[in-house]
Amino acid sequence: xxxxxxFSALLLPFALLASTPHVEQPLEVVMSPAEQExxxxxxxxxxxxxxxxxxxxxxxxxxxxxxxxAGFPTASGRxxxxxxxxxxxxxxxxxxHFTVDELTVKGDVAYARTHSAGTATVVATGAxxxxxxxxxxxxxxxxxxxxxxxxxxxxxx
Numbered sequence: 001x002x003x004x005x006x007f008s009a010l011l012l013p014f015a016l017l018a019s020t021p022h023v024e025q026p027l028e029v030v031m032s033p034a035e036q037e038x039x040x041x042x043x044x045x046x047x048x049x050x051x052x053x054x055x056x057x058x059x060x061x062x063x064x065x066x067x068x069x070a071g072f073p074t075a076s077g078r079x080x081x082x083x084x085x086x087x088x089x090x091x092x093x094x095x096x097h098f099t100v101d102e103l104t105v106k107g108d109v110a111y112a113r114t115h116s117a118g119t120a121t122v123v124a125t126g127a128x129x130x131x132x133x134x135x136x137x138x139x140x141x142x143x144x145x146x147x148x149x150x151x152x153x154x155x156x157x
Contacts, residue, residue, distance in 0.1 A: 034105045037146050038139060042112060045148070046098050054085035061148045062140050068152035070133075093121040096131055108141040109149075116153075132156070 031039070041060060048056040058078055061067070067075040067084050075084035088094075096118030103112045114135045121128035138150040 032105065034110065034141070034146070035103055038103060038105070038110055038112065039100065041139070041146050041148070042098055042100065042114070042137070046096070050095055052089040052093060054082055054089055057085050058082040061151075062142065065148055066150045068150070070152075070154040091123055093123060094131060095119050095121075098135070110139040110141075110146070112137040112139070 045057065045060055048060070058081060061078055061081050063078055064076070065078060065081055067081045069075075069084065069088070072084070075081045096116045098114045098116045101113045101115060104110060112135075114137065115133065116135060117130070117132045119128050120131035133153040133155055135151065135153040137148055139146050140149040141147075
């Protein structure tokens with residue numbers, strides 16, 4: 001066996017390894033307890049919104065929580081937030097799903113950037129159509145856990 005053939009024989013296993021396709025294993029996403037709690041809060045908000053449950057939504061907000069709906073006055077404080085949601089649900093029924101695009105936790109403050117899609121139905125007429133928004137939630141953690149501190153949404157133009 002010549003030097004060249006011995007060298008080729010040594011390289012053969014490496015060549016075979018290099019030509020074998022590499023299959024990426026899906027990354028397991030590990031969420032912190034805070035991220036899990038916030039995703040649970042968002043899921044509860046979605047369920048409550050779809051049920052038209054202003055009383056439950058009120059409890060998800062901090063005492064000084066602020067709701068800033070597109071095209072409507074800002075509601076500051078839990079009772080004003082409750083009134084704003086009562087007004088919304090008196091006029092429309094919502095069936096939407098939120099998708100979390102970004103969730104960041106920094107100590108006792110967190111924010112989530114989301115988008116939602118579904119339908120809205122006008123209570124008075126029964127007319128319904130697509131509903132889609134982008135949202136920004138700011139959360140604060142206090143003695144009673146994570147709450148919505150600020151929430152606003154708007155439509156993409």
